[in-house]
Amino acid sequence: MDELSAESLLADLKRVEAERTRRAADPALEARVLALKAFQQRRFAHTYADLLTDPRYQPATRFFLHELYGPDDYRQRDAQFARVIPTLTRLFPDEVVDTVAKLARLHALSERLDTRMAEHLPSPDLTPAAYVAAWRACAEPASRREQIALTMAVGESLDRLTRKPLLRQTLKLMRGPAQMAGLGALQHFLESGFDTFRAMRGAGEFLATVRRREDTLAQALFDGDMQGLSGL
Template sequence: MSTPAAVILGHLQTVEHERRVRAASPALHARVQAIKSYQQRRFAHTYSDLLATPRYGAAARFFLDELYGPSDFSQRDAQFARVVPALVRLFPRDVVETVGTLAALHALSEQLDSAMAGQLAGEKVDAGTYVDAWRGTGRAAERARQVALTLEVGEDLDRLTRKPLLRHSLRMMRGPARAAGLSALQGFLESGFDTFLAMRGAQEFLGTVSAREHALLNALFDAQDADGTQALVQLP
C-alpha cells in the first residue's frame, strides 16, 4: 500500500515529466502557456460575479490564482518534492490529505493542458479553439475528475475551517515549515484557510462552481450540445 508521501511524490513526478516534455519542444511549451492563460481568463469571466462580491471574492480569487493560470510553479514544486517526507511528518493528517488532493489536481491539470495544447494548430486560443481542443482530446472522464478534485480541495479547506485548533496549529508550524523548506506550502494553506473561514460557509460558493463547471463539461463533450449551449456561448 502506498504511503501518503509516495502518492504525493508520484503526482509531483508526473508534473515534472510534463515539464520535461515541454522543455524539449518550445512550440508545445508556448501552446501550453496559451492554454493556461486562456483558462485563467475563462475562469475570471465565468466567475466575474463571484469575484465582485465581498463574501466570495477572495475565495474566487484564491481559486483563480492558485488553481488556474500560467504561473510557473516549477521551483516551488522542486522544493516541495525534496521535503515531502517532512511534510507528512510535521503537518496534521487532515492537512496532508488536502495536500495530496492538491497534488493530484496539479498532476492531472498538467496532463490535460499538454493534451489540449497538442490539439492546437498555433498559439492563438479563443473560445472556438478552446472548445475544439477539449473535444479533440476526447478526455471527458478526466475533465470530470479535474472538476471533482477542484471541488474537493475547496471542500477540504471549508472542512478544515471548522476545526478551531487547526488555525492555531498552522500558525505554530510557521517556524518548522520555514526550516523544512515548506514556506510556500505553508502560505498556501494559511491563505486558503483564512479565505474560506472568512466566507462563513462555502456551500453556496462551491455549489455555484460545481454547477457552472459541470454545465461547461456537458456542453463540451455531449454530442447533443455540438452546436453550442449557453455555457459555450458565454466563453470569453
C-alpha cells in the same frame, strides 16, 4: 501518511515534472500550453465575474483563480511538496496532508490535460472556436469529471480545516519552522487557503455554484457549444 499514500503523492508530482520536461523540449508546445492556461484563467474569471464582485465570495474565487487555474508557475511549491513528503506527517497534521495530496492529484491531472489540449491547438493565438475544437479532440470526459471532482475535494478539505479551531494557530506556529525548512510556498498556500475559506463562513454555496457551472460548461464544450466562452 502511510507509505502507499506517500508513494502516490510523489508519483503525482513526478507526473507533473514529466509534463514540464516534455514541454521544455518543445518550445512551440510550451508556448501553446502557456497560452492555454492564460485563456483558462480568463475563462474562469468570466464564468465567475459575479462572484468576483461579491464581498463574501471574492477572496475564495481569487484563490481558485490563482492557485488552481491559470499560468502561474508552481515549480517552487511542487519542489517543496516533493522534498517534504518523507517527513510530511512530522510537520503537518493529517488533515493538512490529505489536502496536499488532493491538490497534487488535481495538479497532475490538470497538467496532463493541458498538454493534450495544447497538442491540438494550431497556435498560441487562441480563439473560443480553437479552444472548443481542442477540448473535443482531447475528449476524455471521465478525466474532466475527475478534474472537477478533485477541485471540489480541495475546496471541501480547506473548508473542513476551518472548522478546527486550533489548526489556524498550529499553522501560525509552523510558519518559522516551515521557512527554515525551505517550505515557504507550501506554507503560504495552506495559510492563504485556510484564511480565505474561514472568511466565507461556510463554503457550501460557493462550491455548489462552482460545481454546477463547471459541469454545465464541460458538457457544453463536449457538445461544441461556445456560449460559455462568448466575450473571450
